[in-house]
Amino acid sequence: MTTSRSAQFEAIIRRTDRLIERGTSISASFTRWRLAIFLIGLVATITLYKLDWYSSGNFSLGLFLTLFLTVAAYHNRVETRIHRLRHWKHIKLTHQARIALDWSAIPPRPGEAPKSHPFAADLDLFGPHSLTHLLDTTVSDHGRERLQSWLLEQPAPPTHWHARQSLVKELTLRSLFRDRLALDAKLTGDQEINGKRLAAVAEHPISLPHLDTILVVQSLLALTTISLALATIFGLLPGYWMFSFAAYVVIYFMTDQGEELLEHAVGLHHETERLATVLSYIERYARRQNTALASTWATLIGGASPTLQLKRAARTLHAISIKAHPLVHLAVNALCPWDLWFLRQLIHTQHEIKQALPQWLNCLAEIEAASALATFAYLHPTYTWPTPLTLTGEQNGTSPSLQAGRLAHPLLSATTRVANDVHLAGLGSIHLITGSNMSGKSTFLRTIGINLCLAQAGGPVCARSFEWTWSRLACCIRVDDSLDAGLSFFYAEVKRLKTILDATRESTAPPTLFLIDEIFKGTNNRERLIGSQAYITTLSQGNGFGLVSTHDLELADLEPAVPRLINAHFQESVSNGALEFDYRLRPGPCPTTNALRIMELEGLPISRETHNQAQ
DSSP, X not given: OHHHHXXXXXXXXXXXXXXXXXXXXXXXXXXXXXXXXXXXXXXXHHXXXXXXXXXXXXXXXXXXXXXXXXXXXXXXXXXXXXXXXXXXXXXXXXXXXXXXXXXXXXXXXOOOOOTTOSSTTTTTOSSTXXXXXXXXXXXXXXXXXXXXXXXXXXXXXXXXXXXXXXHHHHHHTOHHHHHHHHHHHHHTOSSOBOXXXXXXXXHSOOOOTTHHHHHHHHHHHHHHHHXXXXXXXXXXXXXXXXXXXXXXXXXXXXXXXTHXXXXXXXXHHHHHHHHHHHHHHHHHHHTSSSSHHHHHHHHHTTTOOHHHHHHHHHHHHHHHGGGGSHHHHHHHHHHSOHHHHHHHHHHHHHXXXXXXXXXXXXXXXXHHHHHHHHHHHHHOTTSBOOEEEOOOOTTTXXXXXXXXXXXXXXXXXXXXXXXXXXXXXXXXOEEEXXXXXXXXXXXXXXXXXXXXXXXXXXXXXXXXXXXXXOOEEEEESSOXXXXXXXXXHHHHXXXXXXXXXXXXXXXXXXXXXXXXXSTTTTSOHHHHHHHHHHHHHHHXXXXXXXXXXXXXXXXXXXXXXXXXXXXXXXXXXXXTTEEEEOOOOEESOOOOOOHHHHHHHTTOOOXXXXXXXXX
């Protein structure tokens, strides 16, 4: 089905290319026609005037000018459509890149893993070639942050999660809505919509004492100045206008808001217009009753329409932006109290949208984040929708669990990734994963973690089936030392493991699903074995379940001592003098090791006697 989806995009791109080619040809024809009309009209009009046929010359000028403007208008429409088609093609090409994991063709997104987060860095949620790099199709800063929060803040309350997944599922079937939303946002600007700046302007208090009175006085002075100036021009009065104009100028400089208005308004009308365009598009679709989108819109915004208010705000901010052009600004304000009038309008706009703007941005963020997950689901139709299980206790109901069939890593290509089944059930359940170097232990842990993260965010998972109970995810997979904090690798690992252990001691919170890779790898063999045995035993007694990987085959002997510990392993085979890995999870402890074999294959000196003993 994924191949079928790629073929569908290829057909759309070919059709779009044909339309662009046809439009370019039509545009070239319009260019020639415009030039021909201009030259013919110029020659005809000048000739008629030269012959003293002024009436015919005027008629020719009007005719050819009308014809030129009409052709120019149609030419502009063709160019606009070509521009839209090019953006449309780019959206489809990006979809293709997301399917093929062609990272260079997927636009990067800002964001980095929060420090000390229990799983963000371990699961590659941020940065190049990450989950957010693959998922993020949002068009505003609020939407991007909402999607990130869904991935980072888990688990969500079940009622919120069910509403979220309903919206994601509905938007999955509405690919035109999702792509048109991205297209409309892109056509209004390349950068994401900066909702924070809009909110800052709405919340920043701007006031001028006695503004209405000053505005009336300035309006009367401006009208008086214009009247007296006209009277002076026609010789009816001497230059009395200078006195009223002087009073007008004095009051203007006394009430000038200067840099404050400039800082808030210049350029902001573009952001306001973009937000109005995007919300207007969503609002048209939200009018359909009995849909998750309509329910989300009504819940977050209510019955008010933001479009008209935002367009009025955009006009006001656009008018204030004249301050960016000093000469024009002074000329306009010399004729009328432009700044004062639109300062009054800005204050009114602030009062009008101050309370509603956070709701509008919140609604946009919710729909954008759901749309990103819906696009991910649409591009991967073989992925499954996860099913949450209700946790009701160990004895008489569902115990903490994660059951997945054919689970694979969504950031690996479909041609190379290997799927495995996962069966975790019950508090204290621990799968101890042993295996050789490069056999797939770390990737397997990340596969479980990133799919659980997707499931609890409301999206589909890369699996044939996926059922789980709400869990707090905690990982110790990617640990780095810190020169700034003065932490060695081992001490950083210990602190991370202590955080996981503390999480399993919170009995009132949802159970912790822990994923620990190469436990205590930062110390010597003897102390690692002693520490690992004690840690795993204690971990099995807390409010959690999960997986621990290790190179220490001796830890497999814990299975009789820890009731819910299950051994599993990955292994390799040797073919034609080279190691081969199938990345299949098998029951029981690993029967082989490969460290010395890898050293030997890379040309490092290995004692033959030692090698034989290891084998």
